[in-house]
Amino acid sequence: MIIDLRSDTITKPTREMQEAMWAAEVGDDVFGDDPTVNALQEKAASLFGMQAALFCASGTMTNQLAIRVHTRPGSDVICDKSSHIYLYEGGGIMLNAFSSVKLLEGDRGRLSASQIAEAISPTDDIHSTITRLVSLENTMNKGGGCYYAFDELVKIKEVCTQKRIPLHLDGARLFNALVETGESPKQFGQIFDSISICLSKGLGCPVGSLLLGSKEIIAEARRFRKVMGGGWRQAGFLAAAGSYALDHHVERLKEDHQRAKAIGELFAGRAEVEAVFPVDTNIVIIRLAGSISEKAYVQKLAASSIRAVTFGKGLVRFVTHLDFTDDHLEEMRRRVAVLL
Numbered sequence: 001m002i003i004d005l006r007s008d009t010i011t012k013p014t015r016e017m018q019e020a021m022w023a024a025e026v027g028d029d030v031f032g033d034d035p036t037v038n039a040l041q042e043k044a045a046s047l048f049g050m051q052a053a054l055f056c057a058s059g060t061m062t063n064q065l066a067i068r069v070h071t072r073p074g075s076d077v078i079c080d081k082s083s084h085i086y087l088y089e090g091g092g093i094m095l096n097a098f099s100s101v102k103l104l105e106g107d108r109g110r111l112s113a114s115q116i117a118e119a120i121s122p123t124d125d126i127h128s129t130i131t132r133l134v135s136l137e138n139t140m141n142k143g144g145g146c147y148y149a150f151d152e153l154v155k156i157k158e159v160c161t162q163k164r165i166p167l168h169l170d171g172a173r174l175f176n177a178l179v180e181t182g183e184s185p186k187q188f189g190q191i192f193d194s195i196s197i198c199l200s201k202g203l204g205c206p207v208g209s210l211l212l213g214s215k216e217i218i219a220e221a222r223r224f225r226k227v228m229g230g231g232w233r234q235a236g237f238l239a240a241a242g243s244y245a246l247d248h249h250v251e252r253l254k255e256d257h258q259r260a261k262a263i264g265e266l267f268a269g270r271a272e273v274e275a276v277f278p279v280d281t282n283i284v285i286i287r288l289a290g291s292i293s294e295k296a297y298v299q300k301l302a303a304s305s306i307r308a309v310t311f312g313k314g315l316v317r318f319v320t321h322l323d324f325t326d327d328h329l330e331e332m333r334r335r336v337a338v339l340l
Contacts, residue, residue, distance in 0.1 A: 003332050004307040005263075008173075008201040008256070008282060008321035013241060017204065020244040026236035029055070030226070036236030040243045044197070044210045047246065048189035052218035054211045054225065055239055059084075059172045061230055062196035062211035064092040065221040067133060069213075070166045070194070073098035075132035078119050080106045082142035084170055085135055096228075100129050108143030108277075111136060113155035120163055134160055137170040139177050142311075145260070145283030147177035150187065157191045167191065172198040172209070176281040179253045193217070202253050202282060203245035204322040207238050249322065256282040256320040259329050263318055266336055272297070274314075284318040285311055304335045 004010055013021065027034035041053040056062045063085050067077060077093055079086055081103040085093060093099050102119050104111055121131040134156070139145045160167045169192040178185065188195060194213040199205040211221055225231060257279075264279040267286045274289040288297055294310040301308050301316075311317040 001328065001331055002305045002307065003324070003328050003335075005318040005320065005324065006307050006309050008319045011200075011204045011322045013206050014204065014322070016248070017241050017244045020240045021237045024236045024240035026234040028233050029235045030231040030233060034234060034236040034239070036243070037239040040239040040246075041210070043243055043246060045212055047185045048195060048212050049186040050189045050195070050212045051215045052213065054218050054221050055235065055242070056209050056211060056225060056230055057207060057232070058200075059170070059196055059198040059209040060089045060092065061225070061228065062209045063135075063168075063170050064089060064096050065211055065224050065228075066168045066194040066196060066213070066217075067093055067099065067135070068097045068224050069217055069220045070133040070168060071097045071099045072130075072132060074100075074129060076100040076102050076121060076129040077133045077135055078102045078104065078111075078116055078131060079135040080104055080109045080111055080137065080140075082109050082140070083135065083137050084141055084172065085137075087142070099132070102131070108146045109137060109140035110143065110146060110148050110152070111156070112152060113159050116156055117159045117163075120159075120165065131163070131165055133166050133168055135168045135170060137172075139173040139281050139283070141173070141283065144277035144279065144285040145173065145176065145281035146278065147180065147280060150181065150183055153188075153191050166193040168193065169195045171195050173201055173281065175250050176202055176253050176257070179251060180257065180281060199242040199245055202256060202321060203242075203249045205238070205241040205245050208242050210242070252322070253282070256322070256324070259324060259326070260284050260318070260320045262329055263320070263332070266333060270336075282320045284320075286316050286318075288314045288316065300339065304339060306332060306335060 024036045029037045045053040121128045139147045199208040260282045263284045264276045268276045275287040277285040
């Protein structure tokens with residue numbers, strides 16, 4: 001048994017999801033006539049109370065499209081220094097939007113309204129960039145899957161509204177936050193000008209993310225998607241998986257969170273582990289004690305057929321997901337118990 005906890009992106013479609021995919025009615029999405037893609041976009045927009053949505057290949061694409069639409073060359077984007085849009089999207093802010101970044105240090109990646117207010121560039125200084133976007137991440141990958149308190153998001157929105165700056169959400173794992181807090185997608189749709197949600201992580205789809213926003217934002221994003229080579233044809237087979245996931249795979253995320261907490265407890269008592277980040281959702285990050293190499297430790301786990309990833313100096317990450325069951329968890333307990 002291989003226990004693969006490298007990411008929640010490694011899941012395979014369930015049998016029921018496969019059946020939905022093969023039963024999909026398809027068309028040509030570039031022409032806008034794939035009925036299953038259109039249905040997914042309408043479903044997601046309605047779920048969040050937003051005007052429109054755009055189905056894309058990845059969360060990186062939806063984030064980068066949002067940044068490109070909201071900004072202009074020479075502007076800046078405010079985000080946390082450990083944001084996915086900054087660390088893991090190939091310099092896309094600079095490459096695609098010709099914009100700079102203002103990197104802040106939040107609480108495990110979560111920014112405050114006061115931090116953002118202080119970081120906004122003055123519009124009357126010709127030496128400065130102009131802040132044209134604030135981007136948040138929820139849940140926060142590098143923060144161990146932590147999520148924002150909603151009242152802080154309201155305060156951040158007030159700052160952005162006052163300064164007339166759009167607010168974007170990298171919500172790759174937003175549904176993981178929602179099942180914990182009980183907040184609704186529509187509450188987030190009222191706060192953010194654009195939202196990216198990933199279907200191929202905890203929701204278990206093979207491919208795809210959605211960008212949500214106003215009709216104007218999505219129309220412009222569709223043009224830039226084409227420029228990026230992101231126009232696809234009979235994408236309804238993939239969109240059907242997304243619709244199935246939104247209907248059937250959201251509430252079950254709680255199971256991933258419970259298993260992640262169990263993994264955190266498993267490692268908390270081990271001599272080679274200095275600390276375990278608070279486990280809020282489906283991400284577990286451990287900090288190794290002393291000078292133990294994170295690369296060597298991941299290799300030691302791999303020798304026991306437990307797959308994880310390094311996550312910075314002395315850090316190792318595990319992510320629970322649809323294909324990690326209670327049986328996998330029990331087997332992991334046995335293997336870690338004899339890990340030298």
